[in-house]
Amino acid sequence: MANEDKMKELDLQVLRHSCSHVLAQAVKRLYPNVKLGIGPAIDTGFYYDFDTETPFTPEDLEKIEAEMKKIVKENLKIERFELPRGEALALMQERDEPYKIELINDLPDDAVISFYKQGEFVDLCAGPHVNYTGKAKAFKLLSATGAYWKGSEKNKMLQRIYATCFANKTDLEEYLVQLEEAKKRDHNKLGRELELFTTSEYIGQGLPIILPKGSRIIQTLQRFVEDEEEKRGYLLTKTPLMAKSDLYKISGHWYHYKENMFIMGDEEKDKEVFALRPMTCPFQFQSYLAAARSYRDLPLRYGETSTLFRNEASGEMHGLIRVRQFTISEGHIACRPDQLEDEFKDCVDLALYMLKSVGLDSDVTYRFSKWDPNNKEKYIGSEEEWDKVQARMKVILDKLGIDYTEADGEAAFYGPKLDIQIKNVHGKEDTLVTIQIDFQLAERFGMEYTDSDGAKKYPYVIHRTSIGCYERTLALLIEKYAGAFPTWLAPVQVKVLSLSDRHNDYVSEIQNKFRENRIRVEIDTRNEKIGYKIREAQLEKVPYMLVVGDKELETGSVSVRSRKDGDKGSMSVDEFMNMILDEIKTRKL
């Protein structure tokens, strides 16, 4: 980013932060009893949290926005002042702002305590700010939602108002249009419109029904993944979808993951209690345990297209991105310490190859997810072990030369992770691919191998996905391509359109030929005008439409229309077939 752009970005942050004060001032004017939380600038604008007895309605937002416009018009001077801790607390006491008092008490002893004042409004704030409220001309309130104080569900839920603000009206308008455009790509809307998936209230929340077209895309991805894993020496397993609680007690899931598991039976009453599997690891470990292992057997790479069940809280489900049942390209690699680096690198290589193949490689970021040393009960293993394995992982990551951020408290309960993150159309980030180093579960399960010196040792286990879970990946692909998938992924690759019913036999002939060559083809021989059929195929986002009439019938050709470029003229059936087969084979994006 150029220096100038950075400055602009910074200016915008300051402006947005000031705009959040204007919002808070407006709220205090209209609802004096409301208590102030915090109001920072964010990527897309800003928010402010308020403690209020009666949540804000959409009508309230309109009133607040009108009041904000007044404050902007009043063009109040924004002034900074500092107070010693005692006086700062007294001021907030006097203004009856309990959350601000808590914030002051949280500040370190040597902190400078600053306030910003505009007209009658005063807020505890580090700043900086613009100098007059008149600068915040281009803003818009977007939504009101609940948000926990200090982000903890143990605390009271405050009311958050989200808004956006730009340097000028043009930028604001542009952003709002962009928001609307993004909504059109939303997989949850588009995926249903394109008949890729649906949901049923009789089946339940977080349990999407993948329709034939969506299934075809997933199948294409799955075949690709399984073939590639086979090439890379993976061993395929088919393990059960459920197990007795005994298994999860060994793995630790029973103690660290129970609230996310679907458990069948009552521990008090039943002799055996079963649970649907939330992860595949303990199952694939049984495969390792099926024979005595030598150092020569390692690495052992197990792969499985694995369906998992996780009992997510009801409010957490989202389209295909967050569901209760999903299928994932799951894999576990047992390896010796000296193999760890190469195996890890191969996992990253595999994931990147997959992402590149579907065109998502430039949309992801990397996160090194570590444990939280202040929250040890969430994890198994000792501090020394965690430090050691995290240090080793860091070395590997640095050698890979990828640009990653570090995140405390994001590790799995059994080990640190490299998470490949992606943002959806609403800007919300999720994990697409994860590669984890597990230094503990092998020992728990007694997964030994005999080393060259005759000693029994435990291998490292890498838990990894190669393309993430298929539901989520499909969702992101829908959004990436706005439903217009590359030909190799498209559920329908060609649609053959007849001009009139005398051409129907020829259409069927072409259909059969394409099917034999595994080109996904549909035909439209309805008694409709060609323009109508084209419009429909175009809205279904089919990559190629073939128009056939008398001319084509006589010469054994087809008239090709591409979704992207329109009419491409005529060519022979074989010529077209070779072209599209090549496009599919090379996975052209």
Add this chain to the structure above:
RNA sequence: GCUGGUGUAGCUCAAUAGGUAGAGCAGCUGAUUUGUAAUCAGCAGGUCGCGGGUUCGAGUCCCAUCACCAGCUCCA
């Protein structure tokens, strides 16, 4: 799980202040045999998410519940 919003035909949406549901598209039937983004006509389609309640009367008001959406928390 929490906060707020939404729920009328397959889809998109109407229904004045509570008086018994309407349109476009899709579907079906018929006519039209069509040359690159919508041919015309007719027909059919709804226990207004589900369950209670208030009322002479509820799509409209109240309660509960389910699902969907945005956000928080949580996560692949």
